[in-house]
Amino acid sequence: MPSAAEASACRVLVLLQQHANNQTMTFRVDNLSAGYQKSPIIKNLSFTLNTGELAVVAGPNGSGKTTLLRACARALPLLGGSIHIEDRAIETMKPREFARYVAYVPQESPPAMGFTVFEMVMMGRYPYQQGVFGESASDLEAVEQAMERAGITPFANRPFDQLSGGEKQRVLIARALAQNAPFLLLDEPTAHLDLRHQASLLSQLKQWVKEQGMGALCALHDLNLAAEYADKTLLMKEGRLMAMGAPQETLTAERLEEVYQTPVVVKTHPLNGRPLVFALTSEWQPTIEADAPRLHIIGGGGAGAPLFYPLLERGWQVTTGVNNLMDTDEEVARSLGLEQATESPFSPISPSAAERAYRLIDQAEFVVIADIPFGFGNLENLKLVLRALERGKQVAALSIGNIEARDFTNGEALSLWSECLDLGLQVFTDFSDVLEWLQLNRTTHLTF
Secondary structure (H helix, E strand, O other): OOOHHHHHHHHHHHHHHHHHOOOOOEEEEEEEEEEEOOEEEEEEEEEEEEOOEEEEEEOOOOOOHHHHHHHHOOOOOEEEEEEEEOOEEHHHOOHHHHHHHEEEEOOOOOOOOOOEHHHHHHHHHHHHOOHHHOOOHHHHHHHHHHHHHHOOHHHOOOEHHHOOHHHHHHHHHHHHHHOOOOEEEEEOOOOOOOHHHHHHHHHHHHHHHHHHOOEEEEEOOOHHHHHHHOOEEEEEEOOEEEEEEOHHHHOOHHHHHHHHOOOEEEEEOOOOOOEEEEEOOHHHOOOOOOOOOEEEEEOOOOOOHHHHHHHHHOOOEEEEEEEEOOOHHHHHHHHOOOEEEEEOOOOOOOHHHHHHHHHHHHHOOEEEEOOOOEOOOOHHHHHHHHHHHHOOOEEEEEOOOOHHHHEOOOOHHHHHHHHHHHOOOEEEOOHHHHHHHHHHHHHHHHHO
């Protein structure tokens, strides 16, 4: 019967052969609690990371991202729960054995102690080196490939302590890649990199994950980088996992506002369809006097959103609608705390939604309609303009292009537009002219 040490070594060989054959391996975290001085920062957290998958941990400062990675890297003792690689609990592995499975890149750079870049990267081969035999041909090959992937080959012989912060970060990543471990943990790997190197690193990381069959768990502050490159995101708050899944599922405005405690706007990237996150702050919302004049904006598809803040900044009480839920105008209006009439996503404007908008229009002194196209789904918005003019409201239209080019209703919108013009609709081709018209009429209105 084999000894316990022999059985453990056999399991190591089986798992590493599984990785070499590009078979899926699993890094599993179950009900993890971890922290400092026996005080938990991470609380009952569970997730699974598979090889071939890039997962990003995101969350505000103090949410536990670094603590999670340190616990996964065995740099921090567990206070509860367990971590397994396949069926092996990581605490049962010897350090050299564990280093064959998991490579870890922390936030802070280690002391250089006079080592060159090449020597720093070669440290990643320690788990494979045998006693006094030194560097093997496979070690040299792994180091050369890792340096090339990280883009640091040109300064292989330079002292590590003479590098910039971004260059040092790339050396540490190369050292981790040289380990050829199936799982890679990276804590803020883009923190010291410029924009070009951030994109390059994460793009290459995603490529390595797929080609080498690695599983990477990466802590990032930048939600847009997380959205673009992650296969799945883990969203944390106060040591707890708030959401886990594809970026499109987790990085929603409602969830991000809950986690980060600040208003956000989430839109769709025009090239890859992934979320784009824009954070707003309290400074975005000027103080509006209770007796300030009211103005209603009719928009849609993002055409109204650029008008909101300039008008708030000039002291208007702004309302808007009808806006479809999840539309840019709806999300920006909600982030700015504007009262609005809304309709279900991708739905035509219903009579009830139109009536809610008209109640807001009835309370407003002025109405502005943005430069929007008209289809049968939103034709009701143009009818709202007509009703406002019939009630004697002052209405301005921002019309940059020809109305005929924006009519997709077989002429119905054009007919309504003509009626609006007959009733005094003011048309402007530049928003600055709209602002000037509003200011002039606002002064006249107050004087009257």
